[in-house]
């Protein structure tokens with residue numbers, strides 16, 4: 278079976294012609310470590326008030342540089358996911374700004390905004406793979422947003438994306454499972470495939486909202502090592518939300534503690550004391 282036949286057997290539809298893609302906003306290629314320099318993500322004075330009047334973010338500012346891994350800690354409901362959604366554009370903040378690779382998203386709209394958001398990939402607690410499709414086909418879907426044609430809107434994968442997708446699977450250690458159905462994966466494997474799918478987006482910023490919440494300690498450690506490597510070896514800016522202080526202090530360069538919609542501390546991981554972390558989880562007087 279040739280590569281195209283194999284991919285069709287995997288449930289992938291092809292866009293066989295070369296066609297102009299959107300400009301590549303990411304900088305990395307599989308196996309091509311290129312630690313960049315400078316600020317990748319800057320959030321300034323972000324406010325998010327939901328339509329019901331609840332203020333979930335109350336002036337949050339943070340910066341994450343290329344090659345840096347930051348972990349956000351905080352109790353349930355303190356605003357971590359709201360922050361992630363504002364950065365990736367799923368929530369529209371009430372105030373403040375989000376800059377990605379030097380571009381202020383609030384100043385953009387339409388196609389320019391879509392392009393500016395492309396370098397931000399979001400990994401969630403659940404891998405959300407298409408279970409009946411192959412692992413490789415799932416990874417390829419990460420690339421679809423960078424191409425705009427009728428066929429890619431219908432889910433056809435450009436042929437040019439298949440080899441890179443194999444490279445990303447190799448990077449997460451799962452190339453040998455490329456042609457297996459996603460439904461057969463363990464939770465830890467599925468989450469690593471979700472990381473590979475995020476890489477197919479060619480991100481400069483990776484946001485991971487509780488990426489290890491449903492994993493056993495060994496699988497959680499594997500995913501954390503992988504995220505760490507994306508920062509150290511590939512120069513990505515990585516922001517992970519965790520409920521595991523021990524993993525946070527082991528893997529992060531910096532820890533950000535959130536409480537009640539604002540930032541309580543933002544310090545080098547080595548200088549954060551356990552009491553600071555514990556205080557995040559002490560109930561606030563209302």
Ligand SMILES: Nc1ncnc2c1ncn2[C@@H]1O[C@H](COP(=O)(O)OP(=O)(O)OP(=O)(O)O)[C@@H](O)[C@H]1O
Pocket residue numbers: 327328329331332333351352353354355356357358359360
């Ligand atoms: N769509 C919404 N409408 C109204 N309030 C919301 C909405 N989404 C979230 N909230 C509220 O905003 C606050 C922050 O929610 P968020 O999901 O950001 O918390 P979190 O820090 O991610 O918590 P967890 O650790 O449980 O995931 C919570 O009080 C939540 O109830």
Ligand SMILES: [Mg+2]
Pocket residue numbers: 357358359486
């Ligand atoms: Mg959350």
